[in-house]
Amino acid sequence: MRMDTSPVRESRDFTLLLAAGTVFAFGAMITYVAIPFQVYRLTGSNLMVGLIGIVELVPLIVFGLWGGALADHFDRRRLLVACGLGQFVWVGLLALNTFVGEPRLWVLFVLAALLTSTAALQRPSREALMPRTVRHDQIAAAQALTSFGGQMGVLAGPLVGGLLIAYVGIGWCFVIDALGLLVATALYVAMRAYPHTAETTPPSLASIVEGIRYGIGRRDLLGTYTVDIASMFLAMPVVLFPALVEEVYRAPERLGLLYAAGTIGAVLATATSGWIGQVHRHGAAITVAAAGYGLCVAIAGLSPSFWIAFVFFALAGFSDMVSAIFRGTVWNQTIPEQMRGRLAGIEMLSYSLGPRAGQVRGGLVADAWNVRGAVVSGGLACVVGVAATAAALRTFWAYDARTDPHAVAERESRSARGVG
Template sequence: MAFGELIKRHLVDTRPLGVPAYRRIWLGQAVSHIGVGVTVVAVGQQVYEITHSSFYVGLIGIANLIPLIVFGLWGGAVADAVDRRKLLLAGSVVAWLATLFILVQALLGLNNVYLIFLAVALNSTGFAITGPTRGAIIPRILDRELVPAANALNSLVYSMGAVLGPMVGGVAMSHGGYAQAYAVDAVLFTANLYAALRLPSLPPLGEVTRPGARAVLDGLSFIVRSPVLMMSFVVDIIAMVFAMPRALFPELTAERFGGDLLALGWMNSAMAIGSVAGALFSGWVGRVRRQGVALSVVIAVWGLAVAAAGLVHDLRLLVLFMAVGGVADVISSVWRQSILQLYAPDEMRGRLQGAFMVVVAGGPRLGDLRAGATATAFGLTGAWVGGGLACAVTVLVVGLSVAGFRNYRAGASAQVKEEPA
């Protein structure tokens, strides 16, 4: 095979960008996620500056998690019953107002950690509504065969935002303080609003279930009855809760790098650098058939990479190891999202995307709390390295022990009712 053909087979598939509705969503996320990355690093640093405690930085995860659980599951049920364009626009407005709120508190110099937690919770509410809604929209506006490629492209913009956002955040905080960082996010987020406005009407298809507790429970029951879906959630929870070291970044910056905010920016961007590389060369990912086994292996690689990063004192090596983890993480993300979107019927997609979003977004928040608490008990290195090693061991044992997940082949359908794992 010629070198050019080999590269083409492995580069990210850009065919979904030929669909105007998807292209606008993708471009809106590409711009707005840079602002999200700015705010993530700024909030963590501001809370640490106020409290000088990694535990309080970890509590940011709880401020995110509670709205994610409540409104993520409810938002997914609503997405199955209403026009998804209108719901996406409403959730985007909520998230934008939260960004303006945290900008105002910085401009006023309030330095109140509980106001920051409130702003984070409000922003998380908006994200909990838009996340499952956007995920349920993708299979509606694209042909089925393009969905995995679209997920790789989505991962690419998330990762690029996570790379550029912390870098921009570090520069903004160095020159204009927290208010300038939050102002950048507020301006860039308008791209998401524009993309939502330009979507076509997307009323529900199939049988409409009134949103509420019953609809949410039906979605959760569907997941529990499927060992493939259930285990795809479980392995991601293991990865994020055991091995996510994000809450430890400010303390590590202070201890090993003299409090250098640019080092903090590199640290926050490191995993995303690997994710960008992994997404750019993701053309091969859709050709993997044994996705249950493959998921377990790449998540174990993520855990080992995190553990290695926690042992080094050279910033370049830390960035390298976290980037390796980022490659593994983005590959895992593409497989998990594609399994869910193609497995579920349209009338269930919103609810299942809501549950997926709670796991994907909530797992790192629990990981923040785990990291902060274990750092208090066992020290920075113990919390960081021990978590990575525990992730690698646990995901291989758990992921490979369930036959349905271990034997899963890409393309399996939910047409056949499965028994609990």
């Protein structure tokens, strides 16, 4: 059960990449708290707060895909550095907008869109570079460690952001994030170069379409995307938490605990992830974990007690993280080097769009029926959707890292290049 830390002990560049990603996640979550709070303070409108998410959606889609195409042609480490500096500039301007006179609302919206665009450009390069920094047989452990670092940032960032807002002001949230961005970018600079090992494809719409066709054409990859989207779209409960604590449990002071439950479960999953490297039937593992996520959400929705619901929401976060680690392992162990950036861009969309659509679904069902019904029906629908995906995509269900032709080909390719 102990986390496998061999990638950190053996690979300096993976350690740098892990530390930088954790700092980025931590700072991003501070700003994630600060921007909506500042919009609400300026307008008093929940609608305007919601529009921030809409404004960020299009850049996320467009620049996520474009960032993947760039990552498959240009030096990924340089892209990480350039995008890190870009994010530093945008966050610095957010701080300036806060400290100099009355903050301007339109500036907040523009900078939020620019910040999302730059982060979306950067992420495929980081995802595509990670497998290059470790041995092929360490990818599962590296994926767990990467997830652990990200979840620690997600857990600590909002807490620190809330304290900064309460005691020193919103502007200092952006200052802390900007300083973190400089530190993380310096860590990327300290990494060695990783030139492409195969012929690259110049970034274009055609290259993006080529990546999409590759992802859809491989049934095992298609299964990972479908399971993720189905889980988040059908069972994502977060938007219903305020109504749960107000209408069902009559304990609004515990809202923060519900928001933290999933992250606590995810951190626990990564901290006890040593067993994951011993599992080879990754398609079956993803299916079971994702179905477990839906089942735990449904049980939480039925729970008569807040604390029972809290435990099962934490178990849902645990199951979702296990599914995520195995999905990432499949991607990183099987996708060819020359396609990895574009597929990382598609992957980013799969776990970004599902939760957003799931929040809309949850809200509509809760208004049409009731809060418990929305949570329980979503969890049960997730179980059915995941099972249907596994039944329809037999290649995905039968995936075995030891025998899968794509995993074998990538393993032999890395061996031939002397990687790991």
